Amino acid sequence: MSSTLDFIKQIIDHELQLPAGRVWAYNGNQDIPKDKDLFIILSFRQKTPYSNKTKYVRTETGLNEVQTTNMSEDILISCISQNTQARDRAHEVLLALNSFYSQGIQEANHIHISTTNNIEDNSFIEATSNLNRFDLDCRVMRAYQKIQAIDYYDKFPNTSKFEPDFHIN
Secondary structure, eight states, rough: OOOOHHHHHHHHHHHHHHOOOSSETSSSSOOOSSSOEEEEEEEEEEEEEEEEEEEEEEEEEEEEEEEEEEEEEEEEEEESSSHHHHHHHHHHHHHHSSSSSHHHHHHTTTTTOOOOOOOOEEEEEEEHHHHHHEEEEEEEEEEEEEEEEOOOOGGSSOOOOOOSSOOOO
């Protein structure tokens, strides 16, 4: 199962048409590019479960435990450059998340990406130049599922013997 960040990366890569290697996940062991052009870093802010359930499904071979959790995942998308590209192109990320291509990715993977949010200027001085950084959050609604075979009640090994400490006469 692909990570939510992989889906967002795929959408941004396709829609913004940046050179290869310009979009990556935070803490992905990547070096900051040496040029002044735009690059984008994706990271999770938080994952909030809003549903978590277990059900049991009978199969021909026994019983399966089906565990499902629905999550609201907040993703931080940071557009960064040493020139004005981060400022000038940050809105394109919003357009990318709402594109026809994005809708296809969402439908194919049963996720929903929110498409409206603020773009925040978090620029700062980096060494001797200004590092332009424009952040936006997006929320992704996603379900995770785990299915595994489990033993039915008559399949558990019975290795213990009950011997009462007292007897009733």
